[in-house]
Amino acid sequence: MPHLIRPARRSPRAGRAVGAVATACAALALAVVTPAVAVAPPLSDPRIVVHFDLAQGQQPENIVLEPDGSADLTLSFARQIGRVDTDGHLTVLATLPAPDHPNTPLIGAAVVTGIARAHDGTLYFGYATGTEDLQGIWRLCPGGTPERIAALPVTGLPNGLALDEREHRLYTADSALGVVHAVPADGGTATTWSDDALLKPTAAFGANGLKVHHHAVWVSNTDTGDLLRVPIGDGGAAGPAEVRASGLPGIDDFAFTGRGDALVAAVNGSSEAAYVAADGSHHAVLTAADGLSNPTSVAVRGGTVYVPSAAYFTRADPNLLLADLRH
Numbered sequence: 347m348p349h350l351i352r353p354a355r356r357s358p359r360a361g362r363a364v365g366a367v368a369t370a371c372a373a374l375a376l377a378v379v380t381p382a383v384a385v386a387p388p389l390s391d392p393r394i395v396v397h398f399d400l401a402q403g404q405q406p407e408n409i410v411l412e413p414d415g416s417a418d419l420t421l422s423f424a425r426q427i428g429r430v431d432t433d434g435h436l437t438v439l440a441t442l443p444a445p446d447h448p449n450t451p452l453i454g455a456a457v458v459t460g461i462a463r464a465h466d467g468t469l470y471f472g473y474a475t476g477t478e479d480l481q482g483i484w485r486l487c488p489g490g491t492p493e494r495i496a497a498l499p500v501t502g503l504p505n506g507l508a509l510d511e512r513e514h515r516l517y518t519a520d521s522a523l524g525v526v527h528a529v530p531a532d533g534g535t536a537t538t539w540s541d542d543a544l545l546k547p548t549a550a551f552g553a554n555g556l557k558v559h560h561h562a563v564w565v566s567n568t569d570t571g572d573l574l575r576v577p578i579g580d581g582g583a584a585g586p587a588e589v590r591a592s593g594l595p596g597i598d599d600f601a602f603t604g605r606g607d608a609l610v611a612a613v614n615g616s617s618e619a620a621y622v623a624a625d626g627s628h629h630a631v632l633t634a635a636d637g638l639s640n641p642t643s644v645a646v647r648g649g650t651v652y653v654p655s656a657a658y659f660t661r662a663d664p665n666l667l668l669a670d671l672r673h
Contacts, residue, residue, distance in 0.1 A: 460507030495533030506556030555599030
């Protein structure tokens with residue numbers, strides 16, 4: 347979720363972003379629409395497989411993959427969770443209740459943000475409204491209805507979300523407050539897990555994307571352009587944050603490419619995706635020439651990289667792009 351969203355433009359669309367997702371989402375892993383233009387190794391063969399309808403407010407924010415290759419997406423201003431199967435069929439799994447008077451910090455409108463998935467199919471997601479009754483972490487069990495399992499401070503903006511099933515804990519980055527909160531996976535009271543200075547915003551958005559990897563919480567800071575690693579210490583406490591990569595202003599969410607520390611990150615403002623090596627060096631692997639339009643997040647499954655674009659700033663062609671990954 348980038349920091350230049352203007353609520354006056356988005357708020358009227360908040361309830362109209364369902365639209366034509368089903369017809370636009372065709373053959374996630376099969377359709378080839380956009381030829382390779384500027385792609386760089388280790389990625390190749392970029393292709394846009396979904397062109398969303400901007401007029402309907404279709405702007406995907408975050409993504410998680412199902413075992414069968416289906417993609418679960420948060421449709422931010424539509425307040426919805428949708429699942430697109432490999433045949434391109436959309437099922438709306440949940441629509442979150444609209445707040446009477448949304449007052450989300452930095453944005454204004456109500457938005458669904460990060461998403462995580464447990465092995466049993468339970469989905470967790472953040473909902474930012476700026477209201478006491480709705481803001482927090484929500485859960486959707488297979489075949490169930492959405493329920494809030496933890497409230498979060500209304501002065502904050504919950505964003506990236508990850509589940510550590512070994513610790514039975516959810517972590518969520520707060521972009522406005524510049525902290526990482528921890529929530530029991532079964533629900534309960536949220537606590538501030540890390541309040542490290544490296545997480546803080548310098549202009550608007552601090553801690554943003556978040557993943558759990560190798561017994562640490564990795565977090566992007568959009569304002570500073572840093573990728574951070576916060577170790578999970580004894581008893582689950584947060585250790586001091588360390589910078590693992592820098593020089594990525596506008597970095598949003600990201601995904602690791604395998605068991606090592608290499609990853610692909612969405613760089614929102616410049617409409618790029620960057621490959622970040624384990625040593626912190628990085629280079630652009632996808633650009634607007636390949637079809638990116640303010641990418642927001644990344645998912646990796648085997649040899650395929652998924653990159654949703656929300657077109658928050660370009661106001662043109664929100665889409666889902668796939669590329670091949672050479673390990």
